[in-house]
Amino acid sequence: MPQFLDYSQPDFEAAFTALLSAKREESTDVDDTVADIIAQVRENGDAAVIALTQKFDRIAPTPETLRITTAEVDAAVAQVSQEDRAALEMAATRIRDYHARQLPEDAEWTDEAGATLGWRWTAVSAAGLYVPGGLASYPSSVLMNAIPAKVAGVERLAMVVPTPDGVLNPLVLLAARIAGVDEIYRIGGAQAVAALAYGTATIPPVDKITGPGNAFVAAAKRRVFGKVGIDMIAGPSEILVIADADNDPDWIALDLLSQAEHDESAQSILVTTDAAFGQAVAVAVEKRLETLERRKIAGASWRDNGAIITVPDVAVAAALSNRIAPEHLELCVADVDALSAQITHAGAIFLGQWTPEAIGDYIGGPNHVLPTARSARFSSGLSVLDFMKRTTLARMSPQALRAIGPSAERLARSESLEAHGLSVTARLAKLNE
Amino acid sequence: MPQFLDYSQPDFEAAFTALLSAKREESTDVDDTVADIIAQVRENGDAAVIALTQKFDRIAPTPETLRITTAEVDAAVAQVSQEDRAALEMAATRIRDYHARQLPEDAEWTDEAGATLGWRWTAVSAAGLYVPGGLASYPSSVLMNAIPAKVAGVERLAMVVPTPDGVLNPLVLLAARIAGVDEIYRIGGAQAVAALAYGTATIPPVDKITGPGNAFVAAAKRRVFGKVGIDMIAGPSEILVIADADNDPDWIALDLLSQAEHDESAQSILVTTDAAFGQAVAVAVEKRLETLERRKIAGASWRDNGAIITVPDVAVAAALSNRIAPEHLELCVADVDALSAQITHAGAIFLGQWTPEAIGDYIGGPNHVLPTARSARFSSGLSVLDFMKRTTLARMSPQALRAIGPSAERLARSESLEAHGLSVTARLAKLNE
Numbered sequence: 001m002p003q004f005l006d007y008s009q010p011d012f013e014a015a016f017t018a019l020l021s022a023k024r025e026e027s028t029d030v031d032d033t034v035a036d037i038i039a040q041v042r043e044n045g046d047a048a049v050i051a052l053t054q055k056f057d058r059i060a061p062t063p064e065t066l067r068i069t070t071a072e073v074d075a076a077v078a079q080v081s082q083e084d085r086a087a088l089e090m091a092a093t094r095i096r097d098y099h100a101r102q103l104p105e106d107a108e109w110t111d112e113a114g115a116t117l118g119w120r121w122t123a124v125s126a127a128g129l130y131v132p133g134g135l136a137s138y139p140s141s142v143l144m145n146a147i148p149a150k151v152a153g154v155e156r157l158a159m160v161v162p163t164p165d166g167v168l169n170p171l172v173l174l175a176a177r178i179a180g181v182d183e184i185y186r187i188g189g190a191q192a193v194a195a196l197a198y199g200t201a202t203i204p205p206v207d208k209i210t211g212p213g214n215a216f217v218a219a220a221k222r223r224v225f226g227k228v229g230i231d232m233i234a235g236p237s238e239i240l241v242i243a244d245a246d247n248d249p250d251w252i253a254l255d256l257l258s259q260a261e262h263d264e265s266a267q268s269i270l271v272t273t274d275a276a277f278g279q280a281v282a283v284a285v286e287k288r289l290e291t292l293e294r295r296k297i298a299g300a301s302w303r304d305n306g307a308i309i310t311v312p313d314v315a316v317a318a319a320l321s322n323r324i325a326p327e328h329l330e331l332c333v334a335d336v337d338a339l340s341a342q343i344t345h346a347g348a349i350f351l352g353q354w355t356p357e358a359i360g361d362y363i364g365g366p367n368h369v370l371p372t373a374r375s376a377r378f379s380s381g382l383s384v385l386d387f388m389k390r391t392t393l394a395r396m397s398p399q400a401l402r403a404i405g406p407s408a409e410r411l412a413r414s415e416s417l418e419a420h421g422l423s424v425t426a427r428l429a430k431l432n433e
Numbered sequence: 434m435p436q437f438l439d440y441s442q443p444d445f446e447a448a449f450t451a452l453l454s455a456k457r458e459e460s461t462d463v464d465d466t467v468a469d470i471i472a473q474v475r476e477n478g479d480a481a482v483i484a485l486t487q488k489f490d491r492i493a494p495t496p497e498t499l500r501i502t503t504a505e506v507d508a509a510v511a512q513v514s515q516e517d518r519a520a521l522e523m524a525a526t527r528i529r530d531y532h533a534r535q536l537p538e539d540a541e542w543t544d545e546a547g548a549t550l551g552w553r554w555t556a557v558s559a560a561g562l563y564v565p566g567g568l569a570s571y572p573s574s575v576l577m578n579a580i581p582a583k584v585a586g587v588e589r590l591a592m593v594v595p596t597p598d599g600v601l602n603p604l605v606l607l608a609a610r611i612a613g614v615d616e617i618y619r620i621g622g623a624q625a626v627a628a629l630a631y632g633t634a635t636i637p638p639v640d641k642i643t644g645p646g647n648a649f650v651a652a653a654k655r656r657v658f659g660k661v662g663i664d665m666i667a668g669p670s671e672i673l674v675i676a677d678a679d680n681d682p683d684w685i686a687l688d689l690l691s692q693a694e695h696d697e698s699a700q701s702i703l704v705t706t707d708a709a710f711g712q713a714v715a716v717a718v719e720k721r722l723e724t725l726e727r728r729k730i731a732g733a734s735w736r737d738n739g740a741i742i743t744v745p746d747v748a749v750a751a752a753l754s755n756r757i758a759p760e761h762l763e764l765c766v767a768d769v770d771a772l773s774a775q776i777t778h779a780g781a782i783f784l785g786q787w788t789p790e791a792i793g794d795y796i797g798g799p800n801h802v803l804p805t806a807r808s809a810r811f812s813s814g815l816s817v818l819d820f821m822k823r824t825t826l827a828r829m830s831p832q833a834l835r836a837i838g839p840s841a842e843r844l845a846r847s848e849s850l851e852a853h854g855l856s857v858t859a860r861l862a863k864l865n866e
Contacts, residue, residue: 083843084843084844084847086840087839087840087841087843087844087847088844090837090840091840091844094544094837097544098550101540101542102552107534109534111527111530111798115797115798116784117531117797117798117799119535119799122777122778124810124811125777125778125810135849138848139844139847139848140844140848171847207810207811208811226666226806226808228811229808229810229811229812233659248859248863250859251856251859251860254852254855254856254859255856257852257856258850258852258853258855258856260852261850261851261852261853262850288852288855292851292852293849293851294849294850294851294852298852336828340826343824344555344558345555345558345822345824346824347824347825348824348825348826348827349824349825349826349827350827350828351549351826351827351828352828352829353860354828354829354830354831354833354834354860355827355828355829355834356856356857356860357856358841358845358850358853358854358856358857359827359829359834359837359838359841359857360825360827361841361845361850361853362840362841362844362845362853363837363838363840363841363844364548364550364827364829364837365544365548365550365827366550366552366825366826366827367825370825371822373659375659375662376822376824377557377558377640377662377822378557378640378641378661378662378822379662379822380822380823380824381823381825383823385818389778389804389809389810389811389812389813390813390814390816391776391778391779391780391781391782391809391813392780392781392782392793392799392800392803392814393773393781393782393784393799394781394782394783394784394788394792394793394797394798394799395769395783395784395785395787395788396785396787396788396792396797397787398787400787401787401788401792404523404527404792404796404797405792405796406520407519407520407523407524407795407796408520408791408792408794408795408796410516410517410520411517411520411521411524411572411573411795411796412791412794412795414517414520414572414604415571415572415573416568416726416727417691417694417695417727417791417794418694418725418726418727419687419690419691419693419694419721419725419727419731420691420694420791420794420795421791422687422691422721423684423687423688423690423691423789423790423791424789424791424792426681426683426684426687427684427786427787427789430681
């Protein structure tokens with residue numbers, strides 16, 4: 001059974017604080033191994049990547065076959081059913097439409113002093129997308145990472161995906177093709193991250209690496225950060241559902257389980273204004289757990305990390321939710337707009353009973369790469385902006401320099417940076433000739 | 434003397450690549466020390482912070498005196514001259530005006546399927562600003578970090594600044610007051626970063642930490658990243674000036690030196706279409722170095738890291754600049770707009786001979802916290818967005834769920850995530866009753 005918490009009980013604050021700070025994931029220390037792998041790839045390039053791929057994935061590519069060919073992709077995607085292809089294409093179209101609205105605007109203006117100021121957004125030139133192999137190889141994640149990059153204007157999008165024992169994943173390759181991925185390499189692990197960051201004879205380096213991965217991939221991304229940009233390091237996933245009694249307990253149970261089935265470390269929390277409804281959801285979860293394919297994982301997650309919290313009203317629910325800063329937040333109450341307005345920290349909000357979180361994972365349009373482990377307090381989900389950067393612009397007219405230059409001279413002097421001040425002084429002297 | 438490179442020479446590519454990849458900074462490995470300090474602060478809170486402050490700054494605060502009082506700030510800022518105050522206030526106003534334009538817009542729309550989608554931006558609740566002590570304690574940096582936070586809507590902005598031997602910096606405190614900093618603590622080093630990230634009895638934790646610092650501060654920020662957000666870890670500063678012969682060599686020399694005087698690891702590069710002009714700038718630099726207050730630092734930087742590159746035309750200059758992706762880029766050529774349009778990677782661009790880079794450090798309006806060490810390829814300067822985060826919104830009507838739900842079911846099944854699919858199936862069943 002999950003934890004049951006009641007806001008009206010005297011021990012609530014202690015129990016809630018414990019829930020907030022519970023560490024759900026054992027961090028494996030793989031940093032030394034990863035440092036060694038990165039050093040090998042930096043030193044020996046393709047040869048190191050090939051040797052490590054042989055060791056971990058039991059295939060023996062040559063420099064010529066590291067890249068998956070167009071013909072191989074053609075053959076793989078031909079195996080995808082028409083229905084699956086249509087579903088992927090609908091998802092891609094909706095994700096593209098949503099992200100196209102995120103394209104930022106440049107600005108330029110001239111102020112009273114005569115200074116022309118502004119900024120300009122440009123795309124990252126080359127990006128790398130890590131896609132895990134095996135069970136966690138999700139075509140939806142390919143779309144969610146690749147489409148924002150392409151919408152941003154990334155010219156070269158290189159994907160890496162390990163193919164243990166040489167098995168290609170047709171849906172992953174189809175998603176890559178639909179999303180516009182330019183190159184695909186059959187490599188994975190820390191060696192793939194190192195190859196993308198530093199480049200090899202066969203794989204040109206990229207400027208930014210995104211995408212999920214295991215502990216080795218995460219450690220490698222942390223290590224190459226600075227040399228290239230990276231996206232956030234994702235922790236285990238979580239959902240918070242705020243629901244009143246006017247909901248079907250089975251629907252809410254399924255929403256909680258759709259988080260729990262990801263991973264034993266995932267966390268599903270229900271906050272409800274009605275204790276009896278909370279009990280009904282708990283019963284519905286147990287019922288579904290009897291038959292669910294991934295009942296072992298989902299059951300462990302629910303038992304170890306799940307919680308049902310009873311609160312007196314939705315205002316308290318909002319306040320608790322803001323303390324949790326959940327990755328996914330589902331609002332199933334009478335006035336969802338009023339409740340939504342009270343939410344200050346959440347990765348994504350799903351409003352109303354017709355919006356199960358799974359819609360957001362696949363087809364809604366917003367990105368499913370979202371801040372985990374309370375990081376929605378300070379970060380956002382993946383977006384087009386993650387594949388762009390801003391250059392600020394400033395241009396002084398002689399008149400502007402005359403107006404504001406003396407203040408710069410004074411501040412430079414106060415910071416004992418003489419040359420800074422002199423670079424202004426020399427120009428002002430010319431103006432005053 | 435700096436390096437002289439000529440694009441027309443056969444060895445140019447090798448020399449330029451070496452310049453690009455030269456490591457200018459020795460990285461000190463302080464990670465173990467920092468890990469220990471963070472552990473002490475997490476375990477013993479105020480007591481650890483106080484003991485470490487006593488050790489490193491030779492002052493003995495109590496929990497009651499860790500915070501610098503309003504009266505202390507009053508007394509310190511009373512020492513600031515009217516002229517310095519006016520300069521700081523002009524800078525603050527201009528920085529505020531520039532950053533106010535960065536405030537992002539929320540969005541909401543309903544698409545053809547009947548799905549209401551959008552996003553909402555919210556501010557980080559609490560931010561911490563690290564300000565170094567001693568020589569690197571710059572009031573301009575306080576403005577550049579604090580104003581974007583306050584423009585973003587950060588409610589609680591806590592600043593930490595070490596006060597070795599108890600000496601307060603009046604200009605730094607005045608900048609904090611003008612910028613709207615809410616709390617100031619007389620602590621520094623890794624212990625201050627740990628206190629901000631984890632909180633103590635006296636210092637409530639924050640959600641995001643920004644601001645420059647030494648190797649200990651940088652290592653501490655890396656370590657607390659994830660628990661809180663951090664800004665970029667800045668490397669040594671750099672400037673690239675692209676200038677034709679129609680410039681005053683002394684002005685360009687001063688612009689190069691205003692970078693070089695920061696730090697021996699700083700880098701100043703001139704790219705010019707006129708070899709004779711390059712020589713004239715080199716002479717002007719030597720002349721200025723005879724009398725410059727910081728000639729020892731600036732001279733070492735220029736000698737060890739400086740370069741003058743001759744190119745046949747501005748198009749080549751733009752291409753080289755994009756490979757360097759400079760933090761600061763100054764364009765002093767006949768047609769600055771045409772050249773600017775060719776720049777794809779740069780932190781900040783200063784257009785025309787009346788815009789010395791120092792204007793951007795103090796008073797122009799754009800932020801002076803900019804991506805160093807070629808990271809302008811994938812990142813941007815500090816902005817209001819660094820103190821905000823985006824929550825995505827999705828709301829399905831029953832009709833929308835009917836239109837797009839089946840695709841979500843299919844994709845969930847293809848990823849073997851049964852509960853995801855069932856959460857849609859259960860709702861569609863109700864709609865089809």
